[in-house]
Amino acid sequence: MDAFVTRKKRKSNAEDNEPTEVKLAILASLHPAVHHDTLLDVLIAHDGDVDATLRTLGAKPPPRKAGGGGTPPFQASLRSFAVALPGPGPRPGAPKDMPSPTKRAKVLSRKGTTLHLYDPMDISEHTPCTIIHNFLPLAEADALLRELLDESKTFTKATFKLFDNVVSSPHTSALYVSSHPELQEQKHEYVYNGSRMTDVRTLTPHLERVKHHVQEAVNREIQERIRTRYGGTKLKYQDPEPWAPNAAFVNCYDGPQENVGWHSDQLTYLGPRPVIGSLSLGVTREFRVRRIVPSDDAPGDQPDPDPGPGCSAAATATAAAAAEAGEGGGKGGPDRGDLAGQIAIHLPHNSLLVMHADMQEAWKHSVSPARAVDPHPVAGRRRINVTYRYYRPSFHPRGTPRCPCGVPAVLRVANRTRRNEADGPRYFWMCHAGNVPGKEACKFFRWAELDEDGNPVDYKRHNTA
Ligand SMILES: O=C(O)CCC(=O)C(=O)O
Numbered sequence: 001m002d003a004f005v006t007r008k009k010r011k012s013n014a015e016d017n018e019p020t021e022v023k024l025a026i027l028a029s030l031h032p033a034v035h036h037d038t039l040l041d042v043l044i045a046h047d048g049d050v051d052a053t054l055r056t057l058g059a060k061p062p063p064r065k066a067g068g069g070g071t072p073p074f075q076a077s078l079r080s081f082a083v084a085l086p087g088p089g090p091r092p093g094a095p096k097d098m099p100s101p102t103k104r105a106k107v108l109s110r111k112g113t114t115l116h117l118y119d120p121m122d123i124s125e126h127t128p129c130t131i132i133h134n135f136l137p138l139a140e141a142d143a144l145l146r147e148l149l150d151e152s153k154t155f156t157k158a159t160f161k162l163f164d165n166v167v168s169s170p171h172t173s174a175l176y177v178s179s180h181p182e183l184q185e186q187k188h189e190y191v192y193n194g195s196r197m198t199d200v201r202t203l204t205p206h207l208e209r210v211k212h213h214v215q216e217a218v219n220r221e222i223q224e225r226i227r228t229r230y231g232g233t234k235l236k237y238q239d240p241e242p243w244a245p246n247a248a249f250v251n252c253y254d255g256p257q258e259n260v261g262w263h264s265d266q267l268t269y270l271g272p273r274p275v276i277g278s279l280s281l282g283v284t285r286e287f288r289v290r291r292i293v294p295s296d297d298a299p300g301d302q303p304d305p306d307p308g309p310g311c312s313a314a315a316t317a318t319a320a321a322a323a324e325a326g327e328g329g330g331k332g333g334p335d336r337g338d339l340a341g342q343i344a345i346h347l348p349h350n351s352l353l354v355m356h357a358d359m360q361e362a363w364k365h366s367v368s369p370a371r372a373v374d375p376h377p378v379a380g381r382r383r384i385n386v387t388y389r390y391y392r393p394s395f396h397p398r399g400t401p402r403c404p405c406g407v408p409a410v411l412r413v414a415n416r417t418r419r420n421e422a423d424g425p426r427y428f429w430m431c432h433a434g435n436v437p438g439k440e441a442c443k444f445f446r447w448a449e450l451d452e453d454g455n456p457v458d459y460k461r462h463n464t465a
């Protein structure tokens with residue numbers, strides 16, 4: 001595995017096997033200011049040799065070693081390294097409700113290592129994500145970036161509770177929704193980390209326009225994933241309806257040190273098995289993903305911080321709820337977060353990452369701090385990230401359980417114990433107060449009863465009566 005991360009020299013013909021699209025993505029991430037067509041011309045002039053192209057463009061070929069510098073570490077497509085094994089069979093560690101693709105892949109990341117992926121095929125094979133490079137026409141991506149850079153001047157940092165301390169998230173953000181009534185609902189009915197949001201905005205013209213492109217692409221990717229990775233059937237609890245984003249959570253990372261810690265996105269209002277369309281603009285940053293390792297594989301997990309309104313720490317349950325739900329947790333245990341290794345996905349300007357329905361319950365993600373960033377011609381040192389989300393009506397706080405504290409309970413997944421995967425994940429409602437600054441969580445705990453499509457059975461009863 002180390003060979004993939006730190007190999008000094010790729011096989012001489014490895015590059016030749018890579019699709020031009022991958023080579024262009026690598027070049028574009030290193031030279032965001034150079035037009036796509038120019039990159040292609042120079043690449044062709046060098047017979048497809050990426051290193052020679054980079055030398056001509058005035059940059060040294062990027063280092064072969066993984067690291068957090070401004071230049072993304074370079075690694076060829078895994079397809080060049082023949083990692084697929086013959087024959088059908090379940091992906092190691094994959095839920096049984098997720099039939100394997102036609103070829104079985106080795107688990108490539110392992111404890112303490114980071115596997116860097118660039119090739120869209122590698123990303124979809126080895127992570128619960130798919131990526132589309134050069135997603136929007138460049139002028140449209142730049143216009144959205146400009147608009148959001150302006151908006152981000154008034155973004156703020158979220159605060160949350162980590163153990164007994166109140167910390168603020170190491171980047172700024174704001175929530176955008178589709179309509180004025182939804183804005184009012186967000187302000188008055190939805191609760192995040194125990195407070196109501198005061199800064200909710202309606203989608204800007206560019207966010208609204210781009211939403212339709214994202215919606216179309218994500219629905220296509222969902223169908224492709226079902227066909228190629230889930231054996232033709234949606235996952236248990238996955239919403240069967242077309243994905244229809246009604247909110248955009250926008251993050252701004254100003255400089256290499258701004259980041260977001262390891263987390264899974266909060267399920268409370270998205271419901272189980274959510275799909276998220278995540279558009280990256282501005283400087284390239286590393287998006288890292290890692291599998292959650294069940295506690296019976298390695299007991300004593302260390303809870304991760306809750307980085308803010310869009311996100312959820314998996315281990316802020318009260319002791320009673322955590323025990324019942326089988327969650328690991330508590331201070332002081334060895335950190336097993338890195339047991340399955342990490343995968344770094346490089347997100348250049350104008351790339352759309354789809355986090356699929358198999359992501360939030362079983363994986364965590366983060367944007368790691370970098371030592372430096374390569375400035376972007378429009379954004380400077382800043383990166384803007386837009387996560388388009390679908391707030392499911394059946395998870396509107398009006399209809400979900402409330403705890404005795406008087407506010408909507410939070411929905412969590414019991415992902416820390418191994419269970420019969422064919423049954424799908426198990427979810428529970430618990431007191432929201434565990435991660436509210438200055439509040440102690442009450443004992444409220446209830447297993448969530450969901451139908452096959454992931455809707456609360458109570459919701460159906462209320463809405464069909
Ligand atoms: O910036 C990113 O790419 C990810 C942001 C994220 O994870 C979130 O908003 O929940």
Ligand SMILES: [Fe+2]
Pocket residue numbers: 263264265310311365
């Ligand atoms: Fe997230």
